[in-house]
Amino acid sequence: MADILKATGPKLAILAGGGTLPARIATAVLGQGREVFVVAFHGHTDPETVAGFPHLWSRFGAAGSILRRLHEEGVGEVVLAGPVKRPSFTELMPDWRTARFLARVGTRALGDDGLLRAVVREVEEDGFRVVGLHELLKELLTTPGPVGRLVPDADAERDIARAVEVALALGALDVGQGAVVQQGIVLAVEAIEGTDAMLDRCAGLSRPGPGGVLVKVKKPKQDRRIDLPTMGVTTVEKAAAAGLRGIAVEAGGSLLVDRAAVAETADRLGLFVTGIESPQ
Numbered sequence: 216m217a218d219i220l221k222a223t224g225p226k227l228a229i230l231a232g233g234g235t236l237p238a239r240i241a242t243a244v245l246g247q248g249r250e251v252f253v254v255a256f257h258g259h260t261d262p263e264t265v266a267g268f269p270h271l272w273s274r275f276g277a278a279g280s281i282l283r284r285l286h287e288e289g290v291g292e293v294v295l296a297g298p299v300k301r302p303s304f305t306e307l308m309p310d311w312r313t314a315r316f317l318a319r320v321g322t323r324a325l326g327d328d329g330l331l332r333a334v335v336r337e338v339e340e341d342g343f344r345v346v347g348l349h350e351l352l353k354e355l356l357t358t359p360g361p362v363g364r365l366v367p368d369a370d371a372e373r374d375i376a377r378a379v380e381v382a383l384a385l386g387a388l389d390v391g392q393g394a395v396v397q398q399g400i401v402l403a404v405e406a407i408e409g410t411d412a413m414l415d416r417c418a419g420l421s422r423p424g425p426g427g428v429l430v431k432v433k434k435p436k437q438d439r440r441i442d443l444p445t446m447g448v449t450t451v452e453k454a455a456a457a458g459l460r461g462i463a464v465e466a467g468g469s470l471l472v473d474r475a476a477v478a479e480t481a482d483r484l485g486l487f488v489t490g491i492e493s494p495q
Contacts, residue, residue: 225291226250227351228343231260232297236445236472238264240296240351252288254281259299275299279312282341293343294351295334295441298409332438347440348470357490359466363478365487367461371428374399375463378430379494386434392444395459397427405431410446414453426460432494433468446488447472448480455484466490 227244231237231253237260244251253270255262265272269288273281285293335345349356367375378396381404385391391405395417402420405413410431421427431444446464454462462481464471469490471477481488 224249225344226252226289227346228252228254228285228288228290228293230254230293230295231256231264232295232299233259233261234297234447234472235264236348236470237296238266238268239472240294240348241268243352250289252285252290254285256299260297264297278337282312282338285343286341290343292346293338294346294348296348298445300407300409332441335438335441345440348443349439354474355470355472357464357466357469357471359490359492362471362474362488362490363481363486365461365481365485367428367463367487367489370398370425371461371487374428375430375461375491377401378428378463379432379491382430382432383435383494386432386437389434392434393429393431395427395429395457397422397459398424402427410450411453414450414457414459417457417459421458426458429454429459429462430464430491431462431469432465439468444469445472446470446477448476451477451480451484451486451488455486459486461487461489463489463491465493468493 224247227249229237229240229251237253241251241253251268253265253268255265255270255272257272257274271281271284338345374396377399378394378401381394381396381401382392385394385404393405393410393413395402395413400422403413403417410429414429417427429450431446433439433444437443444464446462446469450462477488
């Protein structure tokens with residue numbers, strides 16, 4: 216795989232959420248000559264993700280046994296990959312290590328970024344180095360400019376600017392990373408439901424005239440190792456189904472999964488996809 220930054224390195228543990236990213240990373244790491252170990256979570260990780268890779272199935276609340284197993288496996292680095300739905304306390308069923316962690320982080324667990332930063336600190340305090348997806352697969356980082364053939368016009372640029380403003384305000388509250396704006400009107404903002412569900416909501420909210428735009432930017436002061444805004448073919452398809460005319464994502468601060476497929480899908484569906492300079 217092109218643009219891999221490291222040829223060798225310590226054994227990597229992948230804390231795998233949904234989607235194809237965890238398996239993509241595992242394949243790339245093996246191609247570097249490194250060892251890999253996948254931690255899959257019941258109800259969140261796709262079963263095909265772990266096929267052919269050394270792995271452990273677990274629940275979120277079993278932090279103690281997960282960290283113990285990573286030490287047994289000789290893991291040196293950890294990466295968080297793929298979306299997850301935050302479990303309720305009942306679903307979590309915390310062990311003593313997780314319960315102690317939740318008691319310590321307190322209200323910081325109310326926001327996604329605060330919770331993930333606390334998770335990173337916990338993992339690092341146990342002796343592991345947490346790395347970012349962009350450190351392992353440089354090719355995933357969004358670059359400035361159009362991804363396909365289409366580009367935003369002046370009206371779309373104004374909607375992009377408005378959506379950036381809204382998304383940054385949302386991110387400052389540690390709520391979400393995305394917003395949809397049409398003709399200056401905010402149609403939707405992203406919260407715990409995620410981008411796809413937000414776009415599903417937009418389908419019945421569009422106004423007559425030129426379609427809206429989706430913007431995704433990282434949160435202010437966000438740790439780039441965790442939860443960078445991510446988009447792929449599904450995002451483009453959902454945006455088209457919602458009647459949008461384009462997508463803008465932060466260049467250098469977001470991940471674009473399968474750029475060629477995104478470009479082809481966007482061109483076929485008549486949407487622009489573009490990387491915008493970091494507004495932060």
